[in-house]
Structures are given as C-alpha cells and as structure tokens.
Amino acid sequence: MKLQRRSLPTVFALAIVVLSIGCKKESFEIRDVDPGKAGVVRSLGPESQDARRVAELMVRSLLADPTIAASDYPPTIAMLPMENNSRFPFNKDIFTTLLEAELNKAANGRLRFVARDILDDVEAERQGKREGDLDYDPTRRTRALAGVDYFLKGRVDGQSWASSKGQAEYAVYAFRLIDAESSIVLWQDVMDVKKEGKDDVIYR
Amino acid sequence: MLLLLAACATQPGPSLPPGFEMVEPPEPLAPRFEKMRTEGVRNWVLNLQELAVDALYLGDRDLATMALDEAIVQIEVIYGDSEQARLARSAFYKENSKIFKGDPYERSMTYFLRGVLYMQDREWDNARACFRSAAFMDAFAEDEQHKADWALFDYLIGVCEVRLGDASSADDAFKRAAGTYSRFAESYEALSAPLGIGGKSRLAGFAELPDFTRQDNLLVLTLQGYAPRKVGVGRFGEYIGIEPGGGVAGPPKVRVGSRQPELVRTVDSVYYQAVTRGGRELDRILGRQAQFKGTAEDAGEVSTHLGVWAMGAGLEGHNKDVVAAGALLTLLGIASYGVASTVQPEADTRYWGNLPDALGMYRTAYPAGEIPVEIVFPGGGAVKKETALIQTLHLEENELCVVLAIEYPGPFACLPPGAAVTAAEPAAEPLPTATY
Numbered sequence: 228m229k230l231q232r233r234s235l236p237t238v239f240a241l242a243i244v245v246l247s248i249g250c251k252k253e254s255f256e257i258r259d260v261d262p263g264k265a266g267v268v269r270s271l272g273p274e275s276q277d278a279r280r281v282a283e284l285m286v287r288s289l290l291a292d293p294t295i296a297a298s299d300y301p302p303t304i305a306m307l308p309m310e311n312n313s314r315f316p317f318n319k320d321i322f323t324t325l326l327e328a329e330l331n332k333a334a335n336g337r338l339r340f341v342a343r344d345i346l347d348d349v350e351a352e353r354q355g356k357r358e359g360d361l362d363y364d365p366t367r368r369t370r371a372l373a374g375v376d377y378f379l380k381g382r383v384d385g386q387s388w389a390s391s392k393g394q395a396e397y398a399v400y401a402f403r404l405i406d407a408e409s410s411i412v413l414w415q416d417v418m419d420v421k422k423e424g425k426d427d428v429i430y431r
Numbered sequence: 432m433l434l435l436l437a438a439c440a441t442q443p444g445p446s447l448p449p450g451f452e453m454v455e456p457p458e459p460l461a462p463r464f465e466k467m468r469t470e471g472v473r474n475w476v477l478n479l480q481e482l483a484v485d486a487l488y489l490g491d492r493d494l495a496t497m498a499l500d501e502a503i504v505q506i507e508v509i510y511g512d513s514e515q516a517r518l519a520r521s522a523f524y525k526e527n528s529k530i531f532k533g534d535p536y537e538r539s540m541t542y543f544l545r546g547v548l549y550m551q552d553r554e555w556d557n558a559r560a561c562f563r564s565a566a567f568m569d570a571f572a573e574d575e576q577h578k579a580d581w582a583l584f585d586y587l588i589g590v591c592e593v594r595l596g597d598a599s600s601a602d603d604a605f606k607r608a609a610g611t612y613s614r615f616a617e618s619y620e621a622l623s624a625p626l627g628i629g630g631k632s633r634l635a636g637f638a639e640l641p642d643f644t645r646q647d648n649l650l651v652l653t654l655q656g657y658a659p660r661k662v663g664v665g666r667f668g669e670y671i672g673i674e675p676g677g678g679v680a681g682p683p684k685v686r687v688g689s690r691q692p693e694l695v696r697t698v699d700s701v702y703y704q705a706v707t708r709g710g711r712e713l714d715r716i717l718g719r720q721a722q723f724k725g726t727a728e729d730a731g732e733v734s735t736h737l738g739v740w741a742m743g744a745g746l747e748g749h750n751k752d753v754v755a756a757g758a759l760l761t762l763l764g765i766a767s768y769g770v771a772s773t774v775q776p777e778a779d780t781r782y783w784g785n786l787p788d789a790l791g792m793y794r795t796a797y798p799a800g801e802i803p804v805e806i807v808f809p810g811g812g813a814v815k816k817e818t819a820l821i822q823t824l825h826l827e828e829n830e831l832c833v834v835l836a837i838e839y840p841g842p843f844a845c846l847p848p849g850a851a852v853t854a855a856e857p858a859a860e861p862l863p864t865a866t867y
C-alpha cells in the first residue's frame with residue numbers, strides 16, 4: 228500500500244502513542260496491599276506474610292493443645308520479648324503483638340495475658356487508688372498484681388548462604404509455652420521459611 | 432522521537448526515602464536532605480549512609496538510626512532482572528545510572544554502625560543480627576581469601592553473645608575473630624606499608640585480641656582517618672581503583688578514671704577491606720564494552736586518517752575514484768567514532784565519603800560510678816592534629832556502656848542514651864563533604 232504524504236502525521240502520532248505505552252513504567256506512589264501476601268517489594272528477611280503465617284499457625288496450634296483447651300480455668304500468660312538469632316535486625320514486637328492479639332481474639336476468654344509492658348503505669352494507678360488520690364470500686368481490689376501461669380516465648384533462628392548463584396536464607400520461627408512454676412515446656416511449635424534470591428550482576 | 436525514546440530511559444524523579452518527608456532536618460543537615468531529594472532513589476543509600484554519620488556527628492541518634500534503618504532496607508532489596516539493572520548493564524548507559532547499594536565494605540559498615548546503636552540501646556540480639564549481616568555482606572567479595580574477614584564484627588558478635596548469656600556461641604565468635612585478626616595484622620602491614628598509611632608497628636599490632644567478660648562495663652569503639660576513595664582506572668575508567676583516603680599514624684589512647692592511658696587495638700581497616708574485595712562480575716562486562724569502544728575508536732581514527740590521505744592523493748592525481756574511496760573511508764571513520772562515543776564503559780566510582788579508615792576497640796571493667804573517660808587520637812596521619820575527647824560517663828556494674836568515638840571531623844562520641852554525665856565539647860569543624 229502506498230503511503231500518502233498527508234497520512235505521515237497520523238503515522239507519527241501513532242508511533243508516539245505506541246512508544247508512550249511501550250515505555251509506561253510500572254510505578255506507583257502509594258497503594259494498599261494485602262499484608263498476608265508477598266508484595267512487589269521483597270526481602271530475604273522476615274516479611275509481613277511471615278509474621279501473619281507464624282501468628283495463624285501458633286494460634287491454631289496453641290489453642291488446640293490440651294494445656295489451654297482442657298484447662299478448667301483461663302490461664303494467665305506473659306508474652307516475653309522474642310529473641311532474634313538471625314542476621315536480620317527487625318522489629319520483633321510485630322510478631323509478639325500480632326500473636327498476642329490473634330490469640331486473645333481466637334481464645335474468646337479461654338486464656339488471659341498480663342500487660343507487663345505497662346507495669347509502672349499499673350503500679351502508679353494502684354498506689355493512687357490506695358492513697359485516696361483516685362476513686363475506685365473496692366470490690367475489684369486485688370492484693371497484688373496478677374502472677375502468670377505460663378510464659379510464651381518466641382525466637383527466630385536463621386542461617387544464610389551466598390554464592391555466585393545467589394543468596395539463600397533459612398529461618399525457623401519457634402514459640403514455646405513454659406510453666407512459670409516448674410520451667411517445663413508444655414507446648415512448642417515451629418514454622419520454617421526458606422527464601423532464595425539473586426541480585427542482578429551489577430550488584431554482585 | 433529521540434526525545435521521547437530518551438524520556439523512556441529517564442530515572443525516577445526527585446524524592447526522599449519513605450518516612451523522610453515528615454522529618455524536619457536539623458539546620459546543618461538541610462543541604463544533605465535537599466541533595467538526597469534531588470538525587471532521588473538512585474543515590475538514596477549513599478545519601479542515607481552519609482546522613483547517618485553527619486547525624487551522629489551532630490548528636491542526633493534518632494535521625495542516624497532512621498537513616499541506617501532505611502539504608503539497610505534499600506540494601507536488602509533484591510534487584511533481579513529489573514529495568515534499572517538492565518539499563519546499567521547496557522553499553523549505552525554508565526554503570527553509575529544504577530541504584531547505589533555500595534560495595535561490600537560500604538554495606539558492611541552500614542550494618543556495623545546500626546549494630547553499635549543497637550548495642551547502646553542494649554538490644555543485644557538485634558545488634559548481633561547487624562554484625563552477622565555486616566560479616567555476611569563481605570561474603571560477596573570475589574576474593575576467596577578475603578571473604579568475611581572483618582575481625583571486629585565477629586568480636587562484637589561475641590560481645591553480644593556474652594551479654595545474651597550464651598558462652599559457647601561467644602567462644603566460637605571470639606575464636607573466629609582471633610583467627611581473622613592474626614591474619615589481618617600481617618596482611619595490612621604488607622599492603623599499607625609501601626603507601627605509608629599505617630603498618631603493624633604504627634598500629635601497635637597486639638598479638639591477640641583481648642578477652643571480653645561479662646564483668647566488662649566499658650567498650651570503646653574508635654573510627655580513625657578518612658574513607659578510601661574509588662577512582663576509575665583503565666583507558667576509559669572501566670575498572671574501579673581504590674585509593675587510600677589517608678592513613679593513621681598510630682592507635683588512639685583511652686584513659687579511664689585514674690588509670691594510665693592504654694592503647695586502643697586497631698582491629699580492621701576499611702581501606703584494607705575495599706582493596707581486598709577482588710574483581711567483580713561486572714568488570715568483565717565493562718571490560719568488553721571498553722574493548723569494543725577502544726576498537727571502534729581506533730578503527731575510526733585509522734579510517735579517518737586513511738580517508739583524508741586518500742582524498743588528498745586522489746585530488747592531487749585527479750583521480751575521482753580515489754577521492755570517492757577516501758571520502759567513503761572518512762565517513763566510515765566518523766561513523767565508527769560516533770558508535771564509540773555512545774558506548775559508556777565507565778565504572779561506578781560513587782563512594783561513601785565520610786567513612787573512616789581504621790576501626791579500633793578497647794574494653795575494660797571499672798568500678799561503677801561517674802567516671803571521666805579521655806580518648807586521644809594521636810594525629811599525624813590523614814588528620815594532622817592530635818585531638819582529644821573527654822567525657823564523664825555513668826558506669827554501672829555488669830552493664831556494658833558502648834562508646835563510639837570518631838576522629839573525623841570531630842572528634843566526637845556517640846554515647847548510649849543517659850550515659851553522659853557531662854556533654855562533650857561541641858565539635859568546631861564543619862561537616863565533611865563527600866566528593867564523587
């Protein structure tokens with residue numbers, strides 16, 4: 228087909244449109260994503276979907292355990308800080324906060340957590356009530372702060388490898404329920420994650 | 432149309448890293464923020480690294496922490512076969528068009544500084560994680576002999592293990608550190624003596640690293656001298672060369688309370704780490720690009736010269752065919768030059784400009800109380816003058832106080848929150864400016 232001179236501007240405009248579409252970048256400013264799924268921005272370290280999966284697994288496993296399921300009364304538990312034994316510095320509170328909240332929600336009163344992180348505030352409140360500075364219901368008075376039946380303690384252990392073929396990271400997330408009187412481990416479960424990645428040659 | 436094509440390859444626009452839009456920078460750091468915004472994501476890591484040191488210098492631990500955290504997030508991003516990476520690999524784009532993550536030694540130092548801040552906050556497990564990553568970053572070095580050979584990182588892992596109560600893991604870490612340290616002292620002397628930037632005798636090379644016990648309540652980490660510089664070497668600057676930023680004349684001294692001054696042990700050198708990383712895979716690609724550019728330039732030169740000569744000879748002899756052949760050769764030569772000029776094999780020579788060179792450590796157990804601590808940098812190396820830092824610290828029994836003392840441009844010290852009884856004299860020197 229012979230190209231008419233007057234159709235040249237149309238062809239040129241079409242080329243611009245095609246090129247514009249072709250070079251459209253997959254960029255975004257901010258968007259909401261599902262924290263339970265791996266996003267576009269990935270890391271070989273702990274990610275949100277790992278925290279969610281760990282919490283889900285531990286909630287199901289712990290609530291099904293006879294220590295909780297067959298208990299005659301709602302046991303009290305203190306969540307201890309998680310220990311990070313991997314090569315990734317991360318906010319450990321994400322794991323413990325998520326797990327504690329999910330446990331509280333799913334347990335529906337079958338267990339209770341003590342808030343040891345605000346001990347100073349509780350002490351000050353008790354003192355204010357007892358000294359008459361603050362009003363309170365005397366029938367709700369307790370002799371002392373609540374002791375715990377169990378400690379819930381988590382840790383993550385990691386192992387890293389690197390070679391010309393890429394990087395690999397293996398992480399084992401473990402939580403234990405420990406008897407606060409005897410130190411006997413009454414329940415334990417783990418979840419492991421292995422991730423591999425390879426940076427472009429320009430970064431190797 | 433060409434403009435449109437060029438626009439396709441442009442970098443993302445100016446922006447600050449996530450969270451930094453909300454930060455009101457201290458006045459001296461406003462230019463650094465503006466630079467970080469202007470240079471955008473391509474230089475985020477580099478600007479965050481330099482911002483962290485500047486913030487420490489100004490005593491802004493929170494900002495330094497934020498900068499290091501974000502730098503680590505960016506360093507850990509895996510750029511697989513991304514568009515950015517593809518462009519940086521292309522013969523028609525300079526390597527420095529890529530997003531900067533730094534060389535292994537720069538990534539290691541990012542984790543090291545963050546680890547020290549975690550130590551000061553007594554988050555021993557996250558500090559240990561940082562030192563492990565600092566050591567792991569060096570595992571990307573191509574030179575097998577020098578992979579993961581920072582003695583200080585293993586030593587600090589051991590310190591964290593002691594604080595976490597794991598004696599067995601602490602022993603393992605101290606053994607690794609001792610092995611690396613014994614090799615470092617010899618290698619560093621051989622490497623640096625010809626350059627006059629250090630050497631075993633000048634660094635007061637102790638035979639062994641000191642034991643660290645749970646009773647130790649003061650750990651001083653010193654950073655001395657200037658960062659190494661990256662320069663382009665080769666015909667087109669296609670390889671990275673490392674030049675010493677300036678050495679040190681000797682180790683610092685620490686005087687605690689009424690004791691006599693004691694020498695700090697120089698354990699690692701950033702320059703040493705930079706030069707022992709080995710070649711990169713990318714060097715081979717850039718080398719081929721440089722070879723192509725060189726061949727095209729040479730061919731262009733020969734062809735143009737021959738063409739001009741042939742045209743001259745043809746005109747003199749009134750031979751149109753020779754003139755035409757000469758013209759064709761000249762055109763080919765110019766075209767070859769044109770092709771050569773589009774190939775850009777220059778290596779990326781951006782570098783972390785306000786890093787130190789020598790890393791030292793000193794530990795001791797001292798009775799609890801408000802104790803004056805003096806740290807003296809001897810001068811005579813890259814930093815000419817002797818400088819001293821005097822501070823009264825709260826030392827507690829069985830609680831470790833970690834002090835990070837930096838010679839340049841101060842001296843200045845980064846202390847754990849609440850550790851200082853008296854503040855150090857504010858540093859009079861201006862903030863350093865990086866050149867790359």
